[in-house]
Every structure is written in structure tokens, then in C-alpha cells.
Amino acid sequence: MSQPSEARPTRGPDAESRAWLAGLRADGARGEDARHRLHDLLLRAARFEIGRRRGSLPHLRGGDLDDLAHQSADDALLAILAKLDGYRGESRFTTWAYKFALLEAAVKLRRRAWQGREVPLEPEHWAVLAGPEASPAASAESRDLLAAIAAAIETELSAHQREVLVAITLNGVPIDVLAERLNTTRGALYKTVHDARGKLRAHLADAGLRFENETIEAGA
Incomplete structure (x- = not known):
């Protein structure tokens, strides 16, 4: 009879990561120094991500981009400090923290791209659900499915x-932009x-219809 395998011990934070945690939780000058060093790291990460994506916002100048980087680093630092207890040491602390800045920078760039633009909540083109051109028979079937x-x-x-599905799926509104406009998460x-x-799948199944492909997908 085989013996049950022993569970592998959970790997905790390495020495450098433990030092980061201790510093960020400390009071006084030590805590301030740790937060300042972490902010510098996050700012470099945000600048990297914004530089990588700057082609999506060609109208922004260097000062605007750097302002976005600072905002991203500030918000990432606050998020990290609020989630220190959630760090389990599965990667280096700096790697874990770096991702917060990348996410904040990406979100802020998407929001800036939509700044001043109307968020469409009504379908602009139902035909986007029909997919690429197909044979006449397939096109007729697609039209029936689209109508359903x-x-x-x-x-x-x-x-x-209806508003959320249309905005995200049909009109391509980034989900974080829509969350901000609708004051939700x-x-x-x-x-x-x-x-x-x-609901849509259940309704179509009751009608004897099914998807050949993922016709309706949520954007991110």
C-alpha cells in the first residue's frame, strides 16, 4: 500500500523580502526610508510600462506621461501597503510589488485614452457579433443567431x-474605464x-440555438 506523499513545506519570503516587509512596517525614519525606496522602484516600473504603451496616446507630452507615472507609483504604493499581509513569499517582494505599478500604469493610460470621450452604452453595430464573412448558408444561420x-x-x-454587456462586449469600452464611469468595481x-x-446562453439553448464559437466575450 503506497504511503501518502508528504506535503511540501511552504516556501516563505527570502531574506531580502523579509527586510522589505520589516522596513515598510516600521515606524519613524526606517519606515519612511523603506517607503521612499519602494516608491522609487514603483516609479521606474510605471515609467517603463508607460513608455512601452505611449504609442496609444501620441498626443500626450513628456510631462503628462511623467505625471501619469508618478500617479501610478503613488497609487501602487498605497495598494501595496494595504496588502502587505497578503504577500506570501512565492516570488521576491520586489517582483510582487513591481506588478502593482505595471497594473496602475496600464489602467491610468486606458482611462486617459477615454478621457472626455462618451462611453457608448447602446450597440453601435450588432453585426460585430456575426463574425467574419462566411458561405451564404452559414451567413443565413449567423443572421438568425444574431437576431436571436x-x-x-x-x-x-x-x-x-444590458448596458454593461453592450459597453464592454460590443463597443469595446475598457472594463476599468466603465467601472470608473459607473462608480463600481x-x-x-x-x-x-x-x-x-x-442568461443569454440559457435562453438560446431553450430556443434550440447554440454557439459554434464564443460569440459574446467580455473585454478586459
């Missing part, structure tokens, strides 16, 4: 589910889209 989806969106979803919007897609 459009009707289900109108009749089976709540007004909120990404998680809440993901759940709304998930529930809406579930």
Missing part, C-alpha cells in the same frame, strides 16, 4: 446587465457580464 441574440439582450437582461462588472452571458 439581439432579441434576448433586449428581453432577457436587466437594464444594467471591475469585479462587479465581471460578475454582471458573467450573469448576462449565462
Whole structure:
């Protein structure tokens, strides 16, 4: 009879990471120094990510981009300090922290790209659901499926589910931009889209229709 394998011991933070944690939790000058050093690291990460994505915002000048980098580093630092207890040491602390700055920079760039733009909550082109050109028979089938989806969106979803699904899936609004405009969270919007897609799938299944591909996908 085989013996159950022993569970591998959980690997904790390395010495450098433990030093970071101790410094960030410290009071006085030691804590201030640790937070300052971490902010410098986060600022470098944010500048890297913004530089990598700057082509998406060609109208922004260097000063605007650097301001976004500082905002990203500031917000990343606050998020990290609030989540220190969640760091488990599965990677180096600096690697774990670096990702916060990358995320903040990406989110701020997407929001800046949509600044001053109207967020479309109504479908601009239902045809985007139909997919690429196909044979006449397949096109007819796609039109039937498209009509069924459009009707289900109108009749089976709540007004909120319809607005969120249309904005994210059909009109390409980034989910963090929509979360900001609707004063909600990404998680809440993901759940709304998930529930809406579930309703649509169930309705279409009852009607004897099914997807050959993932016709409705949530954006991120």
C-alpha cells in the first residue's frame, strides 16, 4: 500500500523580502526610508510600462506621461501597503510589488485614452457579433443567431446587465474605464457580464440555438 506523499513545506519570503516587509512596517525614519525606496522602484516600473504603451496616446507630452507615472507609483504604493499581509513569499517582494505599478500604469493610460470621450452604452453595430464573412448558408444561420441574440439582450437582461454587456462586449469600452464611469468595481462588472452571458446562453439553448464559437466575450 503506497504511503501518502508528504506535503511540501511552504516556501516563505527570502531574506531580502523579509527586510522589505520589516522596513515598510516600521515606524519613524526606517519606515519612511523603506517607503521612499519602494516608491522609487514603483516609479521606474510605471515609467517603463508607460513608455512601452505611449504609442496609444501620441498626443500626450513628456510631462503628462511623467505625471501619469508618478500617479501610478503613488497609487501602487498605497495598494501595496494595504496588502502587505497578503504577500506570501512565492516570488521576491520586489517582483510582487513591481506588478502593482505595471497594473496602475496600464489602467491610468486606458482611462486617459477615454478621457472626455462618451462611453457608448447602446450597440453601435450588432453585426460585430456575426463574425467574419462566411458561405451564404452559414451567413443565413449567423443572421438568425444574431437576431436571436439581439432579441434576448433586449428581453432577457436587466437594464444594467444590458448596458454593461453592450459597453464592454460590443463597443469595446475598457472594463476599468466603465467601472470608473459607473462608480463600481471591475469585479462587479465581471460578475454582471458573467450573469448576462449565462442568461443569454440559457435562453438560446431553450430556443434550440447554440454557439459554434464564443460569440459574446467580455473585454478586459
